[in-house]
Amino acid sequence: MNRRITSLFQFGRSRRSLTILDQALVSGSNFITGIILVRGLGLVEFGRFTIAYVILLLANSVQLSFISSPMITLGSLCTTTEERRHFVRGIFGVQMIFCAISSVLAVIGTAVYVSVRHRTGAMGFLLPFASAVVAFLMQDWLRRYYFTVGKAAASLWNDVISYLGQVVVLCVLWWAHRLTLNTALWSIAVTSGAAFTLGAMLERLGCTRKETRESWRQAHAISIDLGIANQLQWLVYQGAMLIGAGVAGAQAAGGVRATQNIVGPVNVAYQAMENIVPVRAAEEMKRGGLQRVSAFLFRFGSIGFIALLVFFSVAAMFSRQFLSFFYGRQLHAYAAVLDLQMLYFLLTWPIRQVTFLFRTIKRTRPILIGSVVAAVVSLALVYPAVRGFGAVGIMLAAVAAQTGNLAYMLFIWVRMPKAQSPLLETQPE
DSSP: OHHHHHHHHHHHTSHHHHHHHHHHHHHHHHHHHHHHHHHHHOHHHHHHHHHHHHHHHHHHHHHIIIIIHHHHHHHHTOSSHHHHHHHHHHHHHHHHHHHHHHHHHHHHHHHHHHHHHTOTTGGGGHHHHHHHHHHHHHHHHHHHHHHHTTOHHHHHHHHIIIIIHHHHHHHHHHHTTOOOHHHHHHHHHHHHHHHHHHHHHHHTOOOOHHHHHHHHHHHHHHHHHHHHHHHHHHIIIIIHHHHHHHHHOHHHHHHHHHHHHHHGGGHHHHHHHHHHHHHHHHHHHHHHHHHHHHHHHHHHHHHHHHHHHHHHHHHHTTHHHHHHHHHOGGGGGGHHHHHHHHHHHHHHHHHHHHHHHHHHTTOOHHHHHHHHHHHHHHHHHHHHHHHHHTHHHHHHHHHHHHHHHHHHHHHHHHHSOTTSOOSSTTOOO
């Protein structure tokens, strides 16, 4: 009996369990946040918040692919703790430069968009939006840093401050009838900023110019390919949502975003996978080369795909009920959109596995080409699809794009010689 209790206690403190718990907290908080915003702002104002949030996610997706993903992958391949520490300190310098540039570009892009749309008084939200972008990017980088250096517990408490804190602040604003687009953005800025500031002080984060240059030299090849690929992937879904909003109105974008929030809890698996699988893939690569890491990813991917297929198939039978329960009858018409959201997420799972393989062996060009295929398909289909089917057209274009991406990536994986000599077995950097 004592042995079982000890085993459960050790599991609860393991990297994997803490990572899953952390992502459950993040996804659950985002899920609750989405419900509060839809009910507190109304669908039209929530649609405007969605447009601003899409731009924030664009900046974060650039950061994830350009900085965080290479940091996790290459940091896991480091052979010593000191080597890893030196590398992540340099990446922190890259992150600071990136955050400054991306924040300015995000604000400029938003100002241009607002000017084109000619909304009176809309410029007043640029300061809360700029603050939200900076704070969100820095806190999100910090949580990936914690996973890279093996401090999953630190990431958990930091996300409690950021994400759970945001839920509390939004609830208070809603209860006090002060929930608006601007106050929602300020809630992101304040909670994310507080979490990053505390974490940075405790970790004594810092870097030198030499460390920054050396880390960028190691990461730049992977970073550039992944950075471009992720922006093309942004066009597949978030970009299609912006085009859909321009054609069918902000309410269509809000409806699509609301249905995405329903599927949000599944992000526990997706985001936890992003923080766990690259580390495990790097370990498998060190032990047995390409053949071993391919077998691991195929086995892991197959189990996850089947589980998601069963779950989504059952959930699809209750699409209308889910929407009514969480948002009321105003979103009844978006049941088909929710079904397509689940199909989109299902297709994303095997794409991620192939992406992890190419990242681990530092062969990222197929990721880039697959994203080009997806972006071309999405942009070619989204306008006529939205014109013909409204909000459903946004998801039809996104699903078609993911199908093309998956077909290309699987084609490259199948053709890859599994018996070739491991590329990274003697190259830890």
